[in-house]
Amino acid sequence: MTTPESKPEPRPLLELAGVSMSFGGLLVIDDLDLVVNEREVVSVIGPNGAGKTTLFNLITGIYAPDRGEIRLDGESLVGMPPHKIARRGAARTFQTLRLFLNMSVIENVMASQYGQTKVGVARAMFRTPAMRREEREIRARAEEKLSFFGERLMGYRWDQPAYSLSYANRRRLEIARAMATEPRILLLDEPAAGMNPTETHEITELIGKLRDDGGYTILLIEHDMHVVEGISDRVVALDHGVKIAEGSFDAVATDPRVVEAYLGTKATETK
Amino acid sequence: MSDQPNTPAPEQPGVEQTRIGVDSWVAESEDRQARTRGFFGPAARGWDASPDSVKLFLFIAVAGTLPFWMNAGDLFIYGLFTVLYATLGLGLNVVVGFAGLLDLGYVAYFGIGAYGYALVSSDHYGIHWPTLAALPALTAFTGLVGLLLGFTSRRLVGDYFAIVTLFFLQAFLVFTNTANPDIAGVGLTGGSSGIGNLDPLKFFGYALTSVKQQYYFFLAVLVLATAGLYFANRSRTGRAWRALREDPLAAEVMSIPVNRLKRLAIVMGAALAGLCGGIFAAIQTAVTSSNFTLNVLIFIFAVVILGGLGSIAGPILGAIVINVSFQFLQPQNDHPDIKRWLFYGAIVLFVALMKPWYRAVVVLGGTLAFGFAVHAIVSATAATSWTGGAVTDTGHASVGKAIADWVVIPNQTLHGGFDTYAYIGLVVLVCVVRSTSGWWRSLILIPTLYMTAVVWETVLAPSPAVTAEILFGVLLIVIMTARPQGLIGTARVEIV
Numbered sequence: 001m002t003t004p005e006s007k008p009e010p011r012p013l014l015e016l017a018g019v020s021m022s023f024g025g026l027l028v029i030d031d032l033d034l035v036v037n038e039r040e041v042v043s044v045i046g047p048n049g050a051g052k053t054t055l056f057n058l059i060t061g062i063y064a065p066d067r068g069e070i071r072l073d074g075e076s077l078v079g080m081p082p083h084k085i086a087r088r089g090a091a092r093t094f095q096t097l098r099l100f101l102n103m104s105v106i107e108n109v110m111a112s113q114y115g116q117t118k119v120g121v122a123r124a125m126f127r128t129p130a131m132r133r134e135e136r137e138i139r140a141r142a143e144e145k146l147s148f149f150g151e152r153l154m155g156y157r158w159d160q161p162a163y164s165l166s167y168a169n170r171r172r173l174e175i176a177r178a179m180a181t182e183p184r185i186l187l188l189d190e191p192a193a194g195m196n197p198t199e200t201h202e203i204t205e206l207i208g209k210l211r212d213d214g215g216y217t218i219l220l221i222e223h224d225m226h227v228v229e230g231i232s233d234r235v236v237a238l239d240h241g242v243k244i245a246e247g248s249f250d251a252v253a254t255d256p257r258v259v260e261a262y263l264g265t266k267a268t269e270t271k
Numbered sequence: 272m273s274d275q276p277n278t279p280a281p282e283q284p285g286v287e288q289t290r291i292g293v294d295s296w297v298a299e300s301e302d303r304q305a306r307t308r309g310f311f312g313p314a315a316r317g318w319d320a321s322p323d324s325v326k327l328f329l330f331i332a333v334a335g336t337l338p339f340w341m342n343a344g345d346l347f348i349y350g351l352f353t354v355l356y357a358t359l360g361l362g363l364n365v366v367v368g369f370a371g372l373l374d375l376g377y378v379a380y381f382g383i384g385a386y387g388y389a390l391v392s393s394d395h396y397g398i399h400w401p402t403l404a405a406l407p408a409l410t411a412f413t414g415l416v417g418l419l420l421g422f423t424s425r426r427l428v429g430d431y432f433a434i435v436t437l438f439f440l441q442a443f444l445v446f447t448n449t450a451n452p453d454i455a456g457v458g459l460t461g462g463s464s465g466i467g468n469l470d471p472l473k474f475f476g477y478a479l480t481s482v483k484q485q486y487y488f489f490l491a492v493l494v495l496a497t498a499g500l501y502f503a504n505r506s507r508t509g510r511a512w513r514a515l516r517e518d519p520l521a522a523e524v525m526s527i528p529v530n531r532l533k534r535l536a537i538v539m540g541a542a543l544a545g546l547c548g549g550i551f552a553a554i555q556t557a558v559t560s561s562n563f564t565l566n567v568l569i570f571i572f573a574v575v576i577l578g579g580l581g582s583i584a585g586p587i588l589g590a591i592v593i594n595v596s597f598q599f600l601q602p603q604n605d606h607p608d609i610k611r612w613l614f615y616g617a618i619v620l621f622v623a624l625m626k627p628w629y630r631a632v633v634v635l636g637g638t639l640a641f642g643f644a645v646h647a648i649v650s651a652t653a654a655t656s657w658t659g660g661a662v663t664d665t666g667h668a669s670v671g672k673a674i675a676d677w678v679v680i681p682n683q684t685l686h687g688g689f690d691t692y693a694y695i696g697l698v699v700l701v702c703v704v705r706s707t708s709g710w711w712r713s714l715i716l717i718p719t720l721y722m723t724a725v726v727w728e729t730v731l732a733p734s735p736a737v738t739a740e741i742l743f744g745v746l747l748i749v750i751m752t753a754r755p756q757g758l759i760g761t762a763r764v765e766i767v
Contacts, residue, residue, distance in 0.1 A: 121506065
């Protein structure tokens with residue numbers, strides 16, 4: 001579980017080079033370099049306000065960086081609208097869940113396949129054979145993604161509205177919805193938040209399954225160190241938008257700067 | 272809500288086993304249905320279970336019989352206008368219901384379609400396009416206008432879009448009514464008198480001139496639009512619309528091009544409104560800008576909202592309820608005695624729903640006795656003019672006699688201020704009823720109900736035009752209070 005199979009040569013999938021971003025005078029991301037290789041699970045940790053979620057917003061195009069370059073598989077994402085970035089293969093979940101609550105569970109997963117499907121509204125109104133074929137494919141893909149979660153998001157729940165799901169299941173549905181965009185890289189923003197220990201363990205296993213069976217590359221924000229320890233190939237620690245440590249979990253967790261960022265070292269500096 | 276017990280998920284997911292279990296949400300929802308439907312439960316469940324195509328065919332079957340038992344005048348106001356509002360409502364529903372855009376300029380597209388038809392199918396410029404060219408052309412043209420206006424929806428979100436579109440509607444009205452630029456020596460829009468003598472709809476040499484023909488043609492348009500939008504709603508485009516209405520940011524991140532889909536919704540709504548405008552102009556054989564005012568906009572919004580935003584059947588049902596009740600209440604479509612029976616019937620029904628049953632009997636009987644007692648006291652102690660007013664619109668002499676013996680109707684010319692005081696008295700009594708409970712409430716309900724009858728007979732019945740507006744408003748308020756999500760719409764859950 002913890003160690004990946006040895007890969008011949010890591011190929012960089014997502015590259016950030018010198019990315020900076022500020023809100024007014026507040027520098028949120030400061031000259032950040034980050035590389036995520038294919039089929040790798042990289043965890044981003046850091047105290048609150050370290051810029052982790054902003055990093056996700058930059059990658060998915062919700063914010064544009066002030067400086068720097070973001071590349072997915074060699075192609076620049078800077079200035080691209082979010083839906084095009086999603087189509088290029090970067091999908092995310094949200095820390096504060098943003099499901100389509102009044103749509104059914106399976107519709108949530110079907111809706112996010114918009115980018116990879118073709119049939120327009122005119123053909124839909126006449127219900128042409130091509131349209132019906134594509135609808136069947138969309139449905140099948142949605143069922144396939146949902147079945148990744150076993151009995152948690154199983155059959156009879158598919159036609160329920162998303163708001164009827166429990167909190168943990170909504171998190172799972174967000175992951176399923178992101179998977180349905182057929183991404184190259186999955187950006188998971190605190191997938192274990194609000195989950196009990198059993199469910200947290202389950203999520204950890206699921207992320208491993210996503211990488212090993214699903215072939216996804218995963219960039220993960222997580223506060224639960226059990227999850228981070230259990231799954232990460234590499235850990236990146238951020239503080240005030242600056243990368244303060246990078247490496248294996250053990251190396252980063254014991255890095256004095258990381259300990260300082262989380263706990264503070266000098267009593268005089270703590271307020 | 273707690274999750275399932277701590278069992279690890281099985282390796283093989285149960286994809287095949289749909290609906291093997293019932294969890295709390297499903298159970299509750301079925302419970303709710305069984306509870307609310309009550310006596311009509313089986314019928315309602317049968318209706319729910321029947322496929323949508325069957326429902327559409329039932330609608331066509333019922334709507335298709337209208338011309339056989341309605342005269343042309345009734346068919347025009349009850350049939351044709353209902354179909355017109357239903358089709359307009361369907362188009363607005365795409366914009367407001369599916370995509371969640373508050374488009375207040377919607378009626379302008381309707382007007383552009385109508386004026387477009389007038390320009391290419393009348394003696395105004397001497398152009399007479401065949402209908403089969405005119406209707407598609409103006410549908411496309413209004414769609415194009417919608418596209419241009421839709422480009423503003425990229426930057427203007429929410430209320431600002433509403434303001435801009437409302438401005439567009441006002442600009443359209445001013446342009447057609449006042450600006451009326453001279454083109455080729457003739458005012459383009461004919462100013463306030465509009466354009467008249469339009470060609471009728473004509474297909475392959477067969478002109479639709481009777482109301483019956485026009486009704487069937489418009490019904491066919493409505494059915495086609497319904498089917499098309501139904502399928503569109505169930506496609507990836509429909510899902511994307513609903514997704515962007517739920518959460519535009521999440522939709523955008525989930526590969527949905529939000530701005531393009533907003534424009535698409537505006538264009539489709541505009542095109543359908545333009546088509547309606549063309550047909551409407553041909554049926555009226557004239558267009559004036561007074562046909563496209565804010566009133567029409569409010570009417571169409573009421574149709575869509577009351578029917579249920581985002582549902583396909585909603586605007587159709589909303590159009591039926593709103594247009595039929597509105598037209599029925601109009602004084603020129605006069606059935607005053609029926610209106611009285613509906614009024615008293617609604618009150619009796621309201622009281623009869625009280626529990627326990629004997630309370631309803633006490634209240635109704637008490638109201639009757641109270642009325643005769645008050646009438647006897649007034650006629651014994653006061654001048655005869657206090658009970659000497661005429662009963663309006665009795666329909667039947669004995670009914671008029673019964674009402675005159677029960678309700679105190681003063682002579683209008685001698686006691687002109689009475690109706691005002693009756694009105695105020697009713698409002699006070701209603702407030703008192705609202706603030707009491709139990710038997711006290713039932714007791715005070717008796718004079719309140721009697722006062723309601725007095726107000727009806729002295730204020731509302733003699734002035735049907737105002738009454739129509741009041742009752743129409745009351746009807747809308749009652750329906751919207753009873754079903755805030757619309758007649759067919761499902762209640763949206765924001766945060767749980």
